[in-house]
Amino acid sequence: MLHDAIIIGGSYSGMAAALQLARARRQVLIVDAGQRRNRFTEHSHGFLTQDGAPPGAIAERAREQLLRYPTVTWIEGTVTAAALARDGFEVKLEAGERHGGRRLVLATGVADELPELPGLRERWGTSVFLCPYCDGYELAQGHLGVLATGEFWFHQAMLIPEWGRTTLFTNGIHHPNAEQRTALAARGVSIEETPVLAVVGRRARMELEDGRSIPLMGLFLVPRTRLASEVADGLGCALEQGPMGAFIRTDARKQTSVPGVFACGDASRAAGSVSLAVGDGAMAGTAVHQSLVFG
Structure with missing residues (x-):
């Protein structure tokens, strides 16, 4: 099956991107490795309507709501590589599976290096x-x-x-x-x-x-960060250097330097939060949809 979009990363930005596409009745595949950056903290603050809620509970509720849309497929796994294909892109999972999508969204996040x-x-x-x-x-x-x-x-x-x-x-x-x-x-x-x-x-x-x-x-403290996935590098996406580490360069519509590849969340920002990740994802999702319509 050729998906309209494959989203690598099922945390806040990835789910926000998927929600916009799902509401446009597009076929979306989310591949999530289950490594939310804020998994170490007990409470999330500063996110409207969810101030003080456990971050895992926010993520689980979002996932439940997202999976009510029949065009969304969720796979728990790790994408090890992505490449251009005839109809868009092909991603390879650690387990050996391969999936195709017309567009690719990198919501892979970063890892903190203390x-x-x-x-x-x-x-x-x-x-x-x-x-x-x-x-x-x-x-x-x-x-x-x-x-x-x-x-x-x-x-x-x-x-x-x-x-x-x-x-x-x-x-x-x-x-x-x-x-x-x-x-x-x-x-x-x-x-x-x-x-x-x-x-x-x-x-x-x-x-x-x-x-x-x-x-x-x-x-x-301000830790160094590194991209949590090497997929962007493998695709040839341009990076920028921030005060904490490298992040994926995007334009105002969250498209990377590689046509058809979008990025959102901490992987595409010098610094972030849950609120900013959700906003980033929403922008990426709408931009992906409009790129499918207008080319």
């Missing part, structure tokens, strides 16, 4: 966070930390005091210049330059190299 610091990974999404708009309010204006990583640490350190008293941990690697120190002081940010050995405790207590221990309500 610094190699003991205790970070175990607390990711529960007391160690990326997005203050998603998780800052619930920390009740407690003592917060920012771990300096990559090039975005200064921006984050300036932002976090909106949600509580803030300490910047330079970890002995990143050193604020005089102008940055003045700006941070004006925001009430304390600077701790002793290297961090580990993050421990129920929340995020910082164990320092000199033996001190600083308890926090929550810790923020």
Whole structure:
């Protein structure tokens, strides 16, 4: 069977794209590997009508609603490759199956790559966070930390005091210049330059190299990201470099540099959230449909 569109990735953006196509009565195949980026967190915030809901519950309800449309097919699996075919595209799954589609939507997401610091990974999404708009309010204006990583640490350190008293941990690697120190002081940010050995405790207590221990309500950092799938690279889609890592370049209608291939969600943005992913997917889905109509 030749589908009108194959969507690789069944998280928020992929389902939002599929919904637009399903409502146009188009044949849609979704292939989902089951690796939502926010699967580590207990609650999702900032998404209208769903503020505070478990992210898994949001995704499951969306899936249930989507599968009520008879033109939608869902496969749990991993796409290992995609290529141009006579009538559009062919995707190959890890299990060996092959499926064809006239259009392709990459909603494959990204994977976060955390610094190699003991205790970070175990607390990711529960007391160690990326997005203050998603998780800052619930920390009740407690003592917060920012771990300096990559090039975005200064921006984050300036932002976090909106949600509580803030300490910047330079970890002995990143050193604020005089102008940055003045700006941070004006925001009430304390600077701790002793290297961090580990993050421990129920929340995020910082164990320092000199033996001190600083308890926090929550810790923020900006991780590096990588595309969670190599399909875009295999198709030859152009990429852009953001402050966190590479993402798929798209135009305003979410089409990539490869005709007939669209991308949405975190894989096609420098940064994202559930709300932005859903909006991205809706745009991609309508654009795919209109490309099928108008060519």
